[in-house]
Amino acid sequence: MSHVFPRHTHKPPPTAVRGAGCYLYDADGKAYLDGSGGAAVSCLGHGDAEIIAAVQEQTAQLAFAHTGFFTSDPAEELADLLAEHAPGDLNRVYFVSGGSEATEAALKLARQYFVETGQPQRRHVIARQQSYHGNTLGALAAGGNAWRRAQFAPLLMDVHHIAPCYEYMLRAEDESAEAYGLRAAQELEDTILRLGPDSVMAFMAEPVVGATLGAVPAVDGYFKRIREICDTYGVLLILDEVMCGMGRTGHLFACEADGVTPDILCIAKGLGAGYQPIGAMLCTGAIYDAIKDGSGFFQHGHTYLGHPVATAAGRAVVRKLLRDDLVARAAWQGDRLSAALTERLGQHPHVGDLRGRGMFQGIELVQDREIKQPFAPEHGLAGKVKAAAFEAGLICYPMSGTRDGKNGDHVLLAPPFIISDAEIDELVDKLSGAIDHAIGSAAG
Numbered sequence: 001m002s003h004v005f006p007r008h009t010h011k012p013p014p015t016a017v018r019g020a021g022c023y024l025y026d027a028d029g030k031a032y033l034d035g036s037g038g039a040a041v042s043c044l045g046h047g048d049a050e051i052i053a054a055v056q057e058q059t060a061q062l063a064f065a066h067t068g069f070f071t072s073d074p075a076e077e078l079a080d081l082l083a084e085h086a087p088g089d090l091n092r093v094y095f096v097s098g099g100s101e102a103t104e105a106a107l108k109l110a111r112q113y114f115v116e117t118g119q120p121q122r123r124h125v126i127a128r129q130q131s132y133h134g135n136t137l138g139a140l141a142a143g144g145n146a147w148r149r150a151q152f153a154p155l156l157m158d159v160h161h162i163a164p165c166y167e168y169m170l171r172a173e174d175e176s177a178e179a180y181g182l183r184a185a186q187e188l189e190d191t192i193l194r195l196g197p198d199s200v201m202a203f204m205a206e207p208v209v210g211a212t213l214g215a216v217p218a219v220d221g222y223f224k225r226i227r228e229i230c231d232t233y234g235v236l237l238i239l240d241e242v243m244c245g246m247g248r249t250g251h252l253f254a255c256e257a258d259g260v261t262p263d264i265l266c267i268a269k270g271l272g273a274g275y276q277p278i279g280a281m282l283c284t285g286a287i288y289d290a291i292k293d294g295s296g297f298f299q300h301g302h303t304y305l306g307h308p309v310a311t312a313a314g315r316a317v318v319r320k321l322l323r324d325d326l327v328a329r330a331a332w333q334g335d336r337l338s339a340a341l342t343e344r345l346g347q348h349p350h351v352g353d354l355r356g357r358g359m360f361q362g363i364e365l366v367q368d369r370e371i372k373q374p375f376a377p378e379h380g381l382a383g384k385v386k387a388a389a390f391e392a393g394l395i396c397y398p399m400s401g402t403r404d405g406k407n408g409d410h411v412l413l414a415p416p417f418i419i420s421d422a423e424i425d426e427l428v429d430k431l432s433g434a435i436d437h438a439i440g441s442a443a444g
């Protein structure tokens, strides 16, 4: 009997024993092409000798020094690298151990900033429906995924959710993309005005929505308008790039493509590329200075903040991304992946939409393309695609939408940036087979 408490208690998973390049291998020797980098984590693939060496060297040199007493070279140097390459004046970096810790810290920093700058009445957070910001209570409250929240709702703080910018389902037929973006952003202003502008502390959003919608970027102009609205009312803009950041979309930071700089930016996943658990929250010098000139102490912390081995892994990952031009590779190999998906699935009767940026692509499955009607939830289509793909030796990330705001089933792809042309072909082959198999069994 296994004593591990697995995610799905009714179906224990196979044992993964080895990773190499874009593949994982289980104890029976079966190979799985990692088409989703787990969950948008393994941007460099598996078994990267350079990152492994960096982790080994740091472990031998200094495995741990508590940040209550010390800083460390890898933490300092990784922060320098991130600050140098981050947009605008996001020049202070707070290291944590993962995505939920990053978004949780961002919410607390926003609150402390207003307390320390004499605006303690600012307490409301606005976020978006069909978003995911993590599973700890604050992050879960900010997220707008009804299914994940349902049983914990009584424990969650009150967050106000507006609609996401989700062109495929929410743009009206006679509306231009630009007009739709402005309409979607207007919901933020309306909500701020309804709550009282002086009472809102932050708006949180993913620049490209990952798990919950499936690689959905905003239309051009949406985030620029969001930035303007936040500035008008003194609301902090928190962007969650836990999934879409660190080069995945073909920009080191996804918000660069939208031409905006947030006040606080959250990253994780690709930062450690799976070699170490690490996340980070970047904030502007202005926010940092408010804390420095106030109490001088961010009232937040975890034992493993700025962990030397985790930051050494992050430092090696970022150095490699930059030195080997892997962000540009994510952009052009992403275009190739997108073209291969369009060629194979563009006319598929149950593929409603193909979208994404770089190595972050989404496929939306619908029962009826004409009217964009999702499959009924009882089909459990996403789960069937996942199972059929896994059986065929492909790891992809399908999710069933919660049907709030109409979204149905989608598949998220987030392969390693090093994926080859032949591996892209294998991915698309196996995925389209799995989709057909799953739809066949959903219909039957």
Ligand code: PMP
Pocket: 039, 098, 099, 100, 101, 103, 132, 133, 134, 135, 206, 210, 211, 240, 241, 242, 243, 244, 268, 269
């Ligand atoms: N934010 C986003 C956008 C995510 O996709 C995730 C994880 N899927 C998280 C936050 C939470 O990250 P973690 O699972 O590392 O806590």
